[in-house]
Every structure is written in structure tokens, then in C-alpha cells.
Amino acid sequence: MKLIYAIVNNDDARAVLSGITKGGFQATKLSSTGGFLMAGNTTFLICSENERVDEIIDIIKTHSHKRKQVVSAHVDSYGAISNLGGVSAGVPVEVFVGGATIFVTDIERFEKV
Numbered sequence: 573m574k575l576i577y578a579i580v581n582n583d584d585a586r587a588v589l590s591g592i593t594k595g596g597f598q599a600t601k602l603s604s605t606g607g608f609l610m611a612g613n614t615t616f617l618i619c620s621e622n623e624r625v626d627e628i629i630d631i632i633k634t635h636s637h638k639r640k641q642v643v644s645a646h647v648d649s650y651g652a653i654s655n656l657g658g659v660s661a662g663v664p665v666e667v668f669v670g671g672a673t674i675f676v677t678d679i680e681r682f683e684k685v
């Protein structure tokens with residue numbers, strides 16, 4: 573058994589969830605916040621048989637879209653970017669967000685009691 577964590581844009585969350593449930597899978601939807609943009613995103617937890625993981629990733633891929641976003645950021649002398657959270661003194665920097673960020677982990681034990 574595997575546990576898939578999928579972080580998706582809030583705007584794609586409904587379509588992703590609908591695809592997952594239509595595919596016969598169960599999911600838990602969590603409200604999350606991206607550490608860089610400090611904007612809301614959605615994290616799905618999906619538990620599945622090992623051999624169905626690729627099917628789930630395909631569904632998530634189909635419904636998640638890449639987006640360009642401009643943030644007010646600080647760029648240091650090494651080129652590292654930190655988001656200033658809307659402070660106007662920053663440099664406008666374009667970042668590409670998504671489709672989806674997916675982690676697949678092993679489940680040691682799965683029980684519903």
C-alpha cells in the first residue's frame with residue numbers, strides 16, 4: 573500500500589477530487605498553505621494499492637494546470653529569492669506554480685477499525 577500526498581492549486585482542487593472519486597479512489601482533502609507564496613493550496617491524501625499509483629498520478633496530472641504568478645520578492649547576491657509577502661519594495665519575480673507536487677510513501681500498516 574502507498575500513501576500519495578498531492579499538493580494542488582485551489583482552483584484545480586474540485587476537478588482533481590472529482591477525477592479521483594470517479595476513478596473509484598478515496599481521498600482526504602486538507603487545506604494547506606504554500607511556504608513560499610503563503611497562499612492557500614490543497615493537499616490530498618490518497619491511499620492506494622501499489623499497482624494503482626500511476627493511475628492516480630495520471631488523474632491528478634490531467635486536472636492540474638501550471639500557472640504563472642508574480643510575487644514581490646527579495647533577490648540576494650547569490651540569486652536566492654525570498655517572498656516579501658506583498659511588500660511593495662520588492663522586485664517583481666515570476667514563479668511557475670504546479671501542476672501538482674506529489675509525494676508517494678509506503679504505508680506500514682493500514683486499518684479501519
Ligand code: 2BA
Pocket residue numbers: 579605606607608609610611613652653654667668669670671672673
Ligand atoms: P509554495 O511554497 O507557495 O511555492 C509556490 C511556487 O513558488 C513553487 O511552485 C515554485 O515555483 C516557487 N518557489 C517556491 N520556493 C521558491 C524559492 N525559494 N525561490 C523561487 N521560487 C520558489 P511548485 O514547485 O509547483 O510548488 C507548489 C506548492 O507545492 C508549494 O507552494 C508548496 O506548498 C508545495 N511544495 C513544492 N515543493 C515542495 C517540497 N519539496 N516539499 C513540500 N512542499 C512542497
